Amino acid sequence: MTKMKKLPSIGLCLLGSGAVGKSCLAVQYHHGIFEEHDYDPTIQDVHRKNVRLNDKREYCLEIQDTAGEPELRGLLEEIIETSEGFMIVYSVLDKRSFEEVTLFLDMIWKVRGKEVPIMLVANKIDTLSTEQARVISKEDAQRLAHIHQLMYQETSAKTGENVKTSFVALAEKARDNMILTGKLKKPSGCQIA
Ligand SMILES: Nc1nc2c(ncn2[C@@H]2O[C@H](COP(=O)(O)OP(=O)(O)OP(=O)(O)O)[C@@H](O)[C@H]2O)c(=O)[nH]1
Ligand SMILES: [Mg+2]
Numbered sequence: 001m002t003k004m005k006k007l008p009s010i011g012l013c014l015l016g017s018g019a020v021g022k023s024c025l026a027v028q029y030h031h032g033i034f035e036e037h038d039y040d041p042t043i044q045d046v047h048r049k050n051v052r053l054n055d056k057r058e059y060c061l062e063i064q065d066t067a068g069e070p071e072l073r074g075l076l077e078e079i080i081e082t083s084e085g086f087m088i089v090y091s092v093l094d095k096r097s098f099e100e101v102t103l104f105l106d107m108i109w110k111v112r113g114k115e116v117p118i119m120l121v122a123n124k125i126d127t128l129s130t131e132q133a134r135v136i137s138k139e140d141a142q143r144l145a146h147i148h149q150l151m152y153q154e155t156s157a158k159t160g161e162n163v164k165t166s167f168v169a170l171a172e173k174a175r176d177n178m179i180l181t182g183k184l185k186k187p188s189g190c191q192i193a
Contacts, residue, residue, distance in 0.1 A: 007050060007060040008184055010174050012167070013083035015076070015104040017097035018068035020089045021123040024157035026065045029167045034158045041069045044079070053172050061171055080111045084183070085174030087166070088150075089121045090136070092128065098136045105148060115181075117173035119151040120144065121166060126156035 014022040023042050028034055030047040045065040052058045064079045080086070088104045090097035101120065108118060122141050128134050138154070145152035151173065153166040178184035 007058055009060045009062055010085065010171050010178065010184075011062045011064065011083040012085045012087065012170060012174060013064040013066065013079055014087050014089060015066055015080075015107070016068055016087075016089035016121075017091075017094070017100045018070075020068060020091040020094065020097045021157045022068060022087075022089050023065050025087075025089065025121070025123060025155060025163060025166075026063050028157045028160050028163045029063070032160065034160070041072060042067050043072050044075055051168065051171065053168065053175060055175075059171065059175065061167070063167070076107060077111055080108055084116065084178055085170045086116065086118045087121050087170060088118060089123050090141075091124045092122050092134045092136055092154075093124055095135045098141070101144065105150075115177065117151070117170060117177055118148075119153060119166060119170045119173075122152075122154045123157060125154045125161065126158045 014026060016022055018041055019039055023045065024034060026047045030049050042065055044067065047063040047065065049061050049063070050058055051061055064083055066076055066079055067073050086108055088101050090101055108116065120141060122136065142152055151169060153162050155162045155166055157163065175184060179186055
């Protein structure tokens with residue numbers, strides 16, 4: 001019987017206001033699809049996906065999809081506690097969702113301190129090619145990212161643009177930080193049986 005080694009796991013967490021596209025980003029990354037359907041607020045969900053990162057090692061990404069709607073946010077602190085990399089998502093069409101980014105930053109810092117990797121994600125960029133106006137400029141978002149040393153990406157859960165790149169970049173940063181803090185061993189050659 002072949003013995004399978006358990007893959008090292010990296011916990012990522014999607015945060016952000018309601019309806020910015022967190023669930024659609026997770027589904028697009030996990031399954032490569034975007035389903036047009038009526039907005040259905042998340043309570044809590046998790047996606048597990050095996051991925052080979054730039055150290056040639058395979059990992060299991062555990063992506064926590066959280067609730068953006070304020071009345072459903074009860075579990076957030078617990079999820080933040082156990083995650084190693086954070087994606088704060090806002091919608092380029094929704095000013096409030098950008099203003100709320102600092103609220104999620106404060107939440108992460110309060111629970112985890114300032115050393116965990118965080119990526120700011122501007123989602124729904126596909127809508128900019130239609131008649132809709134972008135309400136948050138790239139410059140404003142990049143300024144915020146620079147001030148707080150956040151990674152920054154612009155995505156579309158609808159077309160898939162930059163979705164894989166963003167999850168992989170965050171996972172690699174989270175892995176590096178886990179090695180640095182002793183939560184993950186440095187790879188030492190072949191390890192999957
Ligand atoms: N055009 C476009 N629409 C999107 C995109 N991402 C999500 N949507 C739409 O935005 C709405 C909300 O998407 P969700 O993924 O459910 O948003 P959420 O952030 O998970 O919302 P909560 O679970 O309430 O926090 C849905 O109607 C999606 O179809 C995108 O990249 N482009
Ligand atoms: Mg959701």
